[in-house]
Amino acid sequence: MASRQDPHGPHDPDLQAEVMVPSAVDDIDDSSYVSGLPGFLGVIDVGIARIEAFLLAVGVLLMAANTMANVIGRYVFGQSLFFSEEVNQALIILITFAGISYAARHGRHIRMSAIFDAVPPAVRKPLMILIALVTAAAMFLLTWYSLDYVMTQASRGRLLPALQIPVWWIIVWAPLGFFLTGLQYTLTAIKNLIHKNIWLSTSTLEGYDNEREEEV
Amino acid sequence: MSTMIFGTMIVLLLLGFPMMIPLLAGSLIGFVMIFGGIDQLGTMVQQILGGIRPASLIAVPMFIFAADIMTRGQSASRLIDLVMAFVGHLKGGLAVSTAAACTLFGAVSGSTQATVVAVGGPLRPRMLNAGYKDNFVLALIVNASDIAFLIPPSIGMIIYGVVSGTSIAELFIAGIGPGLLILVLFSIYSYIYAVRHNVPTEPKSTWGDRGRAVQRALWPLGFPVIIVGGIYGGIFSPTEAAAACVLYALILEMVVFREMNVKQLYATAKSTGLITAVVFILVGAGAAFSYVISFAQIPQEVLGAIGIDQMGPYGVLATISIAFFIGCMFVDPIVVILIFVPIFAPVVDAVGLDPVHVGIIITLQVAIGSATPPFGCDIFTAIAVFRRPYWEVIKGTPPFILILLCVSVALILFPQIALFLRDLAFAK
């Protein structure tokens, strides 16, 4: 986010353009990510984080390419790619479930923190542990039932009408995403138990610190 | 049952749980109470997946992506410079331009969420620079995006038209009046805000500066051409226009302006994916929650209890407004329309209301609901995109909500606000 630089200054358009270029603070640097897990498990976890990031980026790029390909197909070749919609469905599911775990790692899930922020730290810490544990439990519950749902789909043999591939292929990400998210929240609870401070995720301290703009 | 569900959701929300948890808890309790156990949770997963899958939602990540590329590169700032060259010297000029941009973009894209991102993304930093307070800026963006529902094309009106058997063409035309009225009122409020908070203006640009700004913005002016021309011209669906914007933005920033390299592209795509996921899991959880409300026939229960069939036309319209307003605070607007319209249809018929008038009132409430706490989807989107706390995003909304409520009342009392254009166009 652009910082507020001298709002009353002269307005040279070129300078303005420079000010507007968002700083990279918002982007998550995967190379500096530290896992909440120790030792070898931590190495695997960092690997998973990299894969999640990769799936997010590639998912979005493929979605743009796929949507454009459909337009080009329709106008240039007079052929709609009638599987295009299903490919996008597959991608949005992939993005969502790779993303919820990635968001949990980096404390990016949306929450309403007004009251939470107002209570004293002594209450905030146990509350954060409770939140992390309950969230983890909910994620594991959904892991189980989404696995169950995927298996049911597989057993019924439902096919995607255009692609003619089994539906369950595109939804396997759901149990995986829920599980990894549950794992992240479990680690967050543990991190809060054994470390000082209040942690939103294993790698993020609470607060919108790095870019909190002062209230005027 | 309803008390328990809504109570739990509010408590979890206020305690600071990730927002997906209150929504998931609402449906979890519902499933357990309806089916006496957790055996049917597979269906809850089905609804979550069903909620994120609709093809028309793909426009949202695509517009997020395009807007992110434009903002990181030069396209967005060149476009805004152009606007500023013409309105920068006017009190509240930038705020009014933002409201107008939301209206235009929202009208065409039909998506309030995409509007929050595509217009808010580039314009918010500039408004902050210009001296507007963030809570005003966020509230303006979130609420001005409502107009997306009222000006055609509008998915909400199409669904209403189909369910109620009302002419969609008439609905489309009737939405324009209230949509523009809201824009005018928001503009007036923005002007008053700028005066009261003494937001500084820039010196008036010379025609030479303006010419230079136009020249600099020539390439980026392709975006409005793609979006407005592409969609109204019948070349693209809104989703495709979004993807075309992505492609165009990439060409501009990577080839023409050379502002972005492959590494930055990767980072942008990743950030888009992250925002998408955080918003879409809420859309999915919201769909599961809608299912419970629909399945347990809670609206029928509640509405049956208040005796709507005893009311006169104004009573009916007021009840409809309130019901849709409250419904959309918690549940996906489309689902609210699908469930509520058939319930109200007989009463609307009985008191002899114009279904087009009713449809516009409903569309307005749906739009307001999408920007209203606790679970309005535009609020989620704003939080995810701008990375501001929930409270800050909603803090500035009361004046806007008040304006929208005034428009609602005016629309009930003076149907001509909506029907004037319709009657003109269809010679009624």
Added chain:
Amino acid sequence: DTWRYAFEEAMDEVQGVFAQKFKEEIEANSDHEIQLFPFGTLGESADVMEQAQSGILQFVDQSPGFTGALIPEAQVFFVPYLLPQDEDQLASFFENSVAINELFPPLYEEQGLKLLTMFPEGEVMMTTQEPVTSPEDLNEVKFRVMTNPLLVGSYQAFGATPTPLPWGEVYGALQTGIIQGQENPAFFIESTKMYEVTDHITRTGHNNFTTAVMANLDFYEGLSEEDKTLVQDAIDVAFDHIIEYQKGLTEESLAKIKEAKPSITITTLTEEQRQPFMDTADEVEAEFLEIGGDQAEEILNQLKEDLEAASGES
């Protein structure tokens, strides 16, 4: 008990009328109560079907075309010019067809569903921006069809450019011109206002929209003999009702459309004009045999026999 019944249309469209009659019959003759869930209130077609399979819903109405992903044979109803074009023949066809009454039920049972009945919902018509009298007129026309290989194949064979679009976007796309045509039964064209954004309705007689009512199999088999009879009787009454209801419905819907938009043209193609469309059917039949599952051939042949029997009767 409370039984739940979901269908794919609004309350006052054909499936809704059937469901309401069914509900009325059940509630008049027993202590059971039926809750109706119209289009969209419990998710999309595929979702609702799964809910019926897992027993959350007791009854579901779904068009075989949508069931195709689950029961490939059901897509046979998308093969053009297979069903009788005459209304009386059609009713007797559905009542007496061996394929529908004997071959299909076991296929549905494999998916945990008891097939209660199938019924027609009306002749499918094209609505387009330009008049259509021959396949040449569809050349390059971007035509919205449901995402089903056979429908896509049919319109490809007709010479159009089949374009998949989510239902919510069809109206807007016709208005702006992204697509120039779509197909549906007359009552649906009327209720969804498709005529507002197209100028020509063409009756090519290539299909009649078909739908099927099913119960969850475990639920149905767990019913007492008395309740089974109750359900069957209610289905029979609703079937007769819907056939009666539909007599003249197409003409009525078309009249309403004409009244709302006098400039619209409604053209019924002659036999000669239909012939080139009919000639493309073989291609689609071949495709059905390829993707229609193990019993595709048996079902197709039986349906053709049933068709002959039905045309002999009237």
